[in-house]
Amino acid sequence: MDILGDLTGILGEGGVLAAPEDRGAYERDWRGLVNNPAIAVLLPKTTEQVAEIVKLCARHGVAIVPQGGNTGLVAGAVPVAGGGQVILSLARMKAVRGIDLANDAMTVEAGVTLKEVQTEALEAGRFFPVSLGAEGSAQVGGVISTNAGGMQVLSYGSMRAQVLGLEVVLADGRIWHGLNSLRKDNTGYDLKQVFIGAEGTLGIITAATLKLSPAIKARGSALVGVGSVAAAVALFQAARGALGTALTLCEFMDAPAAQLGAAHSARQTPPFAAPGYVLLEVSSLDEAQNPDEMLERVLGGALESGLALEAVIAQSGREREELIALREAISEGELAEGGAVKHDITVPAGRMAAMVLAVNELIAKDYPGLRPNVFGHLGDGNLHINIRPPVGQKAAGLAPVKEAITRAIEGLAVSMAGSFSAEHGIGQLRLAGMLTHKGAVELDMMRAIKSALDPAGLFNPGKTIPGAP
Ligand SMILES: Cc1cc2nc3c(=O)[nH]c(=O)nc-3n(C[C@H](O)[C@H](O)[C@H](O)COP(=O)(O)OP(=O)(O)OC[C@H]3O[C@@H](n4cnc5c(N)ncnc54)[C@H](O)[C@@H]3O)c2cc1C
Structure with missing residues (x-):
């Protein structure tokens, strides 16, 4: 294609990857769900080169898919089917x-x-x-x-x-x-x-x-066992009431999610067994403060009242990293063990327990054998309610029921005054949710902004705003 010569003129030989084997890693999304060819992958080094690429692509009617680390979970950074797109990776703009x-x-x-x-x-x-x-x-x-x-x-x-x-x-x-x-x-x-x-x-x-x-001068981290999502929410509210803005992290994992995270991190197993876990962190700008003592005070009360079943406080930087890794490794663990039908919902704090209960009941009744895997940012009301296939099977096998499961879970969140996509965005995987759950007025305003700034639909077509140019 003609344009490749002009692009090489702007970026030099190393700045244009046109061979299929060089493009492969950029064309496939992190979850391995979408894999469409690009004309080329472009690797500019300066803002001026990006501007030149944009002008050239606009002249040729070639769409541009911007890409960062390609870790997005909704296939926003990879091409849509149908061709006619280049991937513009910012990986070499690192100053x-x-x-x-x-x-x-x-x-x-x-x-x-x-x-x-x-x-x-x-x-x-x-x-x-x-x-x-x-x-x-x-x-x-x-x-x-x-x-x-x-x-x-x-x-x-x-x-x-x-x-x-x-x-x-x-x-x-x-x-x-x-x-x-x-x-x-x-x-x-x-x-x-x-x-x-x-x-x-x-x-x-x-x-x-x-x-x-x-800079944070002192930090304390604890993993707390709880009997239910309702107890986890109550623990969060108690901790926030006692610690205020010093409480800087509050994450939830149900037992399967914690076991998965542990199996894919250094720990291998969670430090103790519980139906659910809350990871808490306290940060202080004052090194004279002792975050562990602050945590002990809150957790002492929670253990006494029965809100918490068991708790460990990290005794070293390494122990803290292990507790954080337990939570952070869950997504990679899911991917390594067959994948999942993923969701990223938010609901008001008071609805979180009802939301998880409703999903667990739905799966047990309509999809027996599938495994809910629930974890997320408890303090924000943001839960990843992912549905894993039966043991030993792959999520690809859930294709016939995937849409129905997602529609049901997203619908439950919206019916509880929540959002169907809290932090991962829309990309090309959540467009159906936009059509179902966004109001006509909101969609019209979004299309108007898109038309004003990108009337020809040059940037990331087929993503985020259904029906946009
Ligand atoms: C293990 C794991 C854990 C994660 N945890 C979280 C989490 O806790 N919270 C959370 O919010 N997300 C999380 N994510 C999702 C993901 O990491 C974030 O969305 C991240 O912000 C994506 O950054 P990226 O550079 O990889 O973007 P990409 O995936 O490359 O791109 C994401 C979107 O941004 C666009 N884009 C990229 N760069 C540019 C640019 N320079 N200009 C214009 N558009 C651009 C792309 O076109 C695409 O639409 C997680 C992902 C993984 C794999």
Whole structure:
């Protein structure tokens, strides 16, 4: 194809991967559910190269699929079927452009990984709070484009709350220089918000200025056994009441999820048996405070009242990492052991127990043999209610019932005043949910924004907004 020569002219030989064997890893999504060919994978090194690519692709009518670490769980970063798309990977845009300690801000290019941002912040004597299982691969551009949440939303908010400014290449090839570190700027629309969580449908994020938080001076972590989801929610409320903003993490795992996470991490088994587990973390900016004592006070009361069945407090950094790994390894464990029909719902805290109960009853009654695997961000009301196939089988075998299960679980969440996609976004796997659950007015406003910024449908067609150009 003609365009490949022009693309090579912009990016050089190493910047254009056109051979099928070179493209393969970029064309398949993390879950292995979608695998469609791209014309080529493009690896720009500068914002100006991204702008040149966009202008060239617009002239040729070739659509662009932006890609970060390709760890998204809704196949947003890989092509849709039908051809005519290039993948634009930001992996080679890895510069840390600057750290401004006076302003508690860091400007990085889109291809810097989340883990690298955390490490840079730590080395600068600060803290970057967004943390998730895929942080070693997920990139700043992808994490912003999905408005990822992770384990510390409870006290720091999701990625949206960490973004101060953006640099974006628009569909006409112009560069929007929106990098700044201002905390206040009410000069018309806050345009960066439009691109955060847009899943690459409105522009290509090439750099971001991120907010840095004060360094954590002391931390305590505990794993607590509970008898039910209702007890887990009550424990969260008690812990938050006693600890306030010092409670920085509160995650839930049912027994199967904890066993799976343990089996795929260093521990092999959870430290004790329980029907459910709550992982709690307390952080302090004051090294004179003792987070373990704060946890002991809360857990002492919970054990006495019967809200908690058993508890361990990490005694070292290594023990803390093992407890966190138990939770973080669940998704990879699911994938390694046959996959699952995955869901990512939020409901108000008071409805969480009813939600899980309803799903367990539904599966036991209509799909006996399938295995609910429930875990997630308890403090945010965000649960991953995943349904695993019978032991020894693969989730691909659930194809005939998959849609019905997902419709039922998403419908239950929405009927409980919840959302059918809390933090993973829509991509190409949750479009049916958009049509079912989003109102016509909301969809019209989204299509209007898409038409205004990308009238030809150049960026990520077939994703996120059904019926958009
Ligand atoms: C083990 C595991 C654990 C996870 N845990 C969590 C979790 O706790 N919380 C959570 O929210 N998510 C979680 N995720 C999902 C995923 O890691 C996040 O969505 C992450 O933010 C994706 O980043 P990425 O760089 O891999 O993006 P990609 O997957 O490459 O892309 C995601 C979307 O963003 C678009 N995009 C990527 N880069 C750009 C750019 N520069 N400009 C414009 N658009 C772009 C893509 O087109 C796509 O639509 C998890 C995933 C895994 C595999």
